Amino acid sequence: MTPPAVQVNNLRFSYPDGTPALNGISFSIAPGERVALVGPNGAGKSTLLILLGGLLQADGAIEIFGSSVIPKNLHEIRNKIGMVFQDPDDQLFCSTIFDDVAFGPLNMRRPAEEVRQRVAAALEQVGLAGFEHRSAFHLSGGEKKRVSLATALSMDVDILALDEPSSNLDPRTRRAIIRWLQKCNKTLVIATHDLDLAYETTNRTMILQSGRIMADGPTTEILTNRELLEHSNLELPLQFQQTENR
Amino acid sequence: MKHEFLDHHSCGHSFFHHMHPGAKLVMVVLFIFTVVTIEPGQERIFLPFAVLLLIGLLATRVPILHTLAKGLKVLPFVLMITIFVPFLKEGEPVWNLQIGPLMIQITDEGWKLFYNIILKANIAIFSVVFLNLTTPFHHLLKGLQSFGAPRIITDTxxxxxxxxxxxxDEKDRMLLARRSRLIHPSLSLQWKSLSQLIGVLFLRSYERGExxxxxxxxxxxxxxxxxxxxxxxxxKDIAAACLVVLTALLLRICMSA
Structure with missing residues (x-):
């Protein structure tokens, strides 16, 4: 039997200053599932993504495809889950796009020729073939975001964890990212405030509030439930607000 | 926001742009070393070196005015350091000025040394400009790595x-926000807000690092x-570097003889 892509049991986490971020949450994500994490600011969405990658230690248990997220498994875990941070400038730290996209595969000790192929394929997937020798500071915000995606794709991960994939993007680039996410065949975990993006790209939505899961269910049900959304300090996606106003 | 990058034009397509950064680095360092060993009084030797350098700079296909502007920006710093040389070097006085008890004089040896340093500095500066114009910064670092420079330094x-x-960019945005809220501020308020801005910038950079x-x-x-x-x-990289370095050495030896 295939283990779940993500299994989280009673996860608790507080920041060093004592601020609680997650208060005992549990859930499971099946392989190929596309999950949106929504909630107000400070709900714990980004923290949860960071914990899935084993970047911080928390109480409780996390398993990625059956492997516990513990220090001795981190190399294996990071071969399975790729994270795209909210600010592409945090993710693109190398001198050239090639070095950035090749960074993961090289750390995974892949042979040089395979690394070159992975870089070319990842950039091709995000529509930036030929950008290898450019520097990140010469790219637009949308291009940086797509290169950030390519840095995770080049590692050939099974799960993509995306933190606010549409933040600071112009409408056209945002639409391009949505189309790309719709076509992506990996397990997706997307933390976002963009409820329209969540509606169009995911089939399951979890609402987080004050470090707890307030609701978990099909996106079509959760994101059309005005009462539930307003109770969680959210609102209907814009496309439904416009329908209601007509 | 856009910046004038330090290695603007470095991604061109001349022969020197495509040359191995390590070979180019050695070539430029040895060329400079050959020039800086020219002693005062042998200034005529500088001319063929300057011509050689000019050919190299023209071969980069970078607009010459851009090259000049880049090199001349450094010259004031050289002048600041060398301006007192003609007055301090002991030797045959060529110009005197008595101001009360103070005697100011320029010596022949001092003047020659000053002239020599300025010529050397110009050739060295434009050689480095040549390197800068033809080599992106990260290639230069990889060139240094290929000569065993510590990775901790090159990576940093x-x-x-x-x-x-x-x-x-972050600093510019913060300054803009500060300016939009400071209307005829007192000097103390300006300093206070500036110091806070620097502190916040430091904290943000620290967090970004994490x-x-x-x-x-x-x-x-x-x-x-x-x-x-x-x-x-x-x-071809080794051949080009050897050709330039050997030409420089031959010029140096032949013209000193």
Whole structure:
């Protein structure tokens, strides 16, 4: 039997200053599932993504495809889950796009020729073939975001964890990212405030509030439930607000 | 926001742009070394070196006015250091000025030394400009790595160069926000807000560093930044570097004789 892509049991986490971020949450994500994490600011969405990658230690248990997220498994875990941070400038730290996209595969000790192929394929997937020798500071915000995606794709991960994939993007680039996410065949975990993006790209939505899961269910049900959304300090996606106003 | 990058024009397509950065670095360093050994009184030797350098600069196909502007920006610093040389070097006086008890004089030896240093400095500066115009900063760092420069230094410089512009952008945005809220402020208020701004910028940079480290860890970073060596040293690179260095040495030996 295939283990779940993500299994989280009673996860608790507080920041060093004592601020609680997650208060005992549990859930499971099946392989190929596309999950949106929504909630107000400070709900714990980004923290949860960071914990899935084993970047911080928390109480409780996390398993990625059956492997516990513990220090001795981190190399294996990071071969399975790729994270795209909210600010592409945090993710693109190398001198050239090639070095950035090749960074993961090289750390995974892949042979040089395979690394070159992975870089070319990842950039091709995000529509930036030929950008290898450019520097990140010469790219637009949308291009940086797509290169950030390519840095995770080049590692050939099974799960993509995306933190606010549409933040600071112009409408056209945002639409391009949505189309790309719709076509992506990996397990997706997307933390976002963009409820329209969540509606169009995911089939399951979890609402987080004050470090707890307030609701978990099909996106079509959760994101059309005005009462539930307003109770969680959210609102209907814009496309439904416009329908209601007509 | 856009910045004038330190290595603007460095991604061109001349022979020197495509030359191996390590070979280019050695070539430029040895060329400068040959020039700086020219002694005062042998100034005529500088001319063929200047011509050689000019040919190199023209071969880069970078607009010459841009090259001149870049080099001349450094010259004031050389003048600041050398301006007192003609007055301090002992020797045959060629010009005197008595102001009360103070005697100011320029000596022949001092003047020759000053002239010599300025010529050397100009050739060295424009040689470095040549390197800068034909080599992106990260290629230069890889060139240094190929000569055994410690990775901790080259990697730190590479990351610092990458984030220099990110932090400059952040600083510019904060200054703009500050200016929009400070209307005829007192000097003390200006200093207070500026010091707070610097503190916040430091904290934000620190936090960015943490996030960047997390992004590195997520991609399997284990303490060493691994790169693919894309720059194969070719025979033509070695030949070009040898040709330039040997020409410089021959000029130096023949004209000193």
């Amino acid at each position: 410089l590479a990351v610092a160069y990458r984030y220099l512009f990110v932090i400059t 996030r960047m480290y997390q992004a590195m860890c997520m991609r399997g970073f284990n303490g060493v930044i691994v790169n693919l060596d894309e720059y194969m040293l070719q025979k």
